[in-house]
Amino acid sequence: MPTNHNRRGGSTRQRPTTPPLAPRPQDGPLLTLEVERLAYGADAIAHTEEGKTVFVQGGVPGDTVEAALVQDGPSFSKARVTRVLEPSAYRVQSPCPFASVCGGCPWASVSYQTQLAAKRDNVVDALTRIGHFDPERARRLVAPCIQPGEPWGYRNKVELAFERRGQRAVVGMHDAGGTGVVKVDRCLLLESRYQKLTKAVSGALSYLANSHGLAIDRVGIRASRRTRDVEVALWTEPGPFPRAQAAKILGDATSATSIVRVLTKGPKKARRVVGVERLSGAGSWTELVGDERMTVSAPSFFQVNTKGAEKLVDLVLAGLAPDESDVAMDLYSGAGTFTLPLARRTSWVDAVESYGPAVRDLRRNLERAGLDNADPVGGDADREFPDSDADVIVVDPPRAGLAQDVVRKLSGQPARAIAYVSCDPATLARDLARFEQEGTYAVESVTPVDLFPQTFHVEDVTILRRR
Numbered sequence: 001m002p003t004n005h006n007r008r009g010g011s012t013r014q015r016p017t018t019p020p021l022a023p024r025p026q027d028g029p030l031l032t033l034e035v036e037r038l039a040y041g042a043d044a045i046a047h048t049e050e051g052k053t054v055f056v057q058g059g060v061p062g063d064t065v066e067a068a069l070v071q072d073g074p075s076f077s078k079a080r081v082t083r084v085l086e087p088s089a090y091r092v093q094s095p096c097p098f099a100s101v102c103g104g105c106p107w108a109s110v111s112y113q114t115q116l117a118a119k120r121d122n123v124v125d126a127l128t129r130i131g132h133f134d135p136e137r138a139r140r141l142v143a144p145c146i147q148p149g150e151p152w153g154y155r156n157k158v159e160l161a162f163e164r165r166g167q168r169a170v171v172g173m174h175d176a177g178g179t180g181v182v183k184v185d186r187c188l189l190l191e192s193r194y195q196k197l198t199k200a201v202s203g204a205l206s207y208l209a210n211s212h213g214l215a216i217d218r219v220g221i222r223a224s225r226r227t228r229d230v231e232v233a234l235w236t237e238p239g240p241f242p243r244a245q246a247a248k249i250l251g252d253a254t255s256a257t258s259i260v261r262v263l264t265k266g267p268k269k270a271r272r273v274v275g276v277e278r279l280s281g282a283g284s285w286t287e288l289v290g291d292e293r294m295t296v297s298a299p300s301f302f303q304v305n306t307k308g309a310e311k312l313v314d315l316v317l318a319g320l321a322p323d324e325s326d327v328a329m330d331l332y333s334g335a336g337t338f339t340l341p342l343a344r345r346t347s348w349v350d351a352v353e354s355y356g357p358a359v360r361d362l363r364r365n366l367e368r369a370g371l372d373n374a375d376p377v378g379g380d381a382d383r384e385f386p387d388s389d390a391d392v393i394v395v396d397p398p399r400a401g402l403a404q405d406v407v408r409k410l411s412g413q414p415a416r417a418i419a420y421v422s423c424d425p426a427t428l429a430r431d432l433a434r435f436e437q438e439g440t441y442a443v444e445s446v447t448p449v450d451l452f453p454q455t456f457h458v459e460d461v462t463i464l465r466r467r
């Protein structure tokens with residue numbers, strides 16, 4: 001019996017038509033599995049008769065499937081659904097014809113209400129297992145997962161992978177197995193008016209790459225329905241590059257308002273950005289988040305779900321209730337998603353962000369908004385920890401979470417409350433346990449927000465209140 005889904009929603013009873021994936025020559029033996037639940041990851045979980053855990057790609061809780069073994073380790077195995085023998089009531093037909101081959105939407109066949117319930121369960125599970133919170137308290141702390149917008153067409157950004165196959169170049173999405181690239185005609189995760197941009201960019205770049213033999217690491221596309229800005233960013237190593245041709249071909253294919261080249265150096269897994277070249281148009285991309293106008297350069301972080309970002313801002317402001325006499329702190333500020341709303345509501349904001357271009361974006365965004373009561377500092381949040389007493393604090397670190405020293409320094413602050421925005425339940429759970437050990441702040445609430453429907457990812461806003 002699946003544990004982490006609910007039974008709401010008539011649409012959950014539709015039968016799947018996504019074609020099952022036939023066994024491949026490299027696959028192992030076929031297993032018959034009953035899929036139990038969704039974990040924090042792309043695959044669902046089942047067990048063999050002997051009790052061994054199997055991570056099942058393409059499985060939906062409640063399904064009985066035939067699955068090909070693709071990896072058999074000592075403590076767990078991995079398998080891939082080749083046939084759905086008895087579909088779960090929570091299996092839906094994905095509207096995307098590429099869902100079974102593209103790696104972008106591993107939960108596309110899971111009903112949306114089941115996705116929301118599983119995300120909350122995964123956060124409760126992380127707090128209990130990793131943060132060692134009492135299970136009953138963890139369940140009380142974690143709110144139901146909020147749906148900020150539509151479960152499809154929510155993204156303002158997609159990334160395309162680039163693969164050379166002999167003389168040809170293929171530009172598309174990473175495949176579901178994570179080993180290759182699949183071409184997709186349209187990506188249903190993008191805002192509806194921009195879904196065909198993937199095909200346009202892929203076609204233009206395949207042509208350019210074939211005729212110029214150029215290599216590209218990846219391609220970022222950002223598109224805003226609100227400002228109508230479209231940016232195409234080509235990530236490449238420094239060196240000769242057909243700049244004018246790239247600008248012309250991509251411009252004709254996409255009508256982009258900005259085309260840039262992001263220059264990177266270093267080993268594949270640890271590439272460093274060493275510069276951004278404007279090939280045509282604005283050289284940056286602008287989105288509206290609530291009342292704020294946010295301009296970001298291609299390598300700067302920006303939430304991919306604009307309505308979701310607005311929900312995060314609402315939750316942070318509701319939890320902190322800042323007022324005009326307050327001093328605020330915004331660590332890991334990026335281009336200012338939280339800095340600007342805080343600056344409008346408080347007397348002063350100390351912002352810290354390690355990535356240079358994002359600090360420049362933040363300065364520009366503040367200046368354009370006419371806000372001069374914020375101090376954006378470039379550097380590591382620990383080393384550049386503001387030398388001020390804050391009344392309210394926002395932290396929004398990357399996946400790795402907070403350094404232990406940052407938790408210690410935050411715990412020495414006199415603030416009324418801290419809003420911790422997190423994209424990783426495991427590091428969030430670890431850090432919340434550390435906060436409670438420090439003893440100054442107690443976790444008041446954890447609210448999951450679904451910024452990434454059709455995937456296992458979840459964003460959380462935690463409010464820590466001074467004891």
Ligand SMILES: C[S@@+](CC[C@H](N)C(=O)[O-])C[C@H]1O[C@@H](n2cnc3c(N)ncnc32)[C@H](O)[C@@H]1O
Binds near residue numbers: 331332336353381
């Ligand atoms: C999840 S993003 C949040 C950005 C911003 N709050 C927003 O909502 O757009 C995390 C940010 O932390 C920055 N960052 C990463 N490591 C950092 C560090 N050690 N100190 C300060 N900032 C860091 C990243 O460059 C990125 O902009």
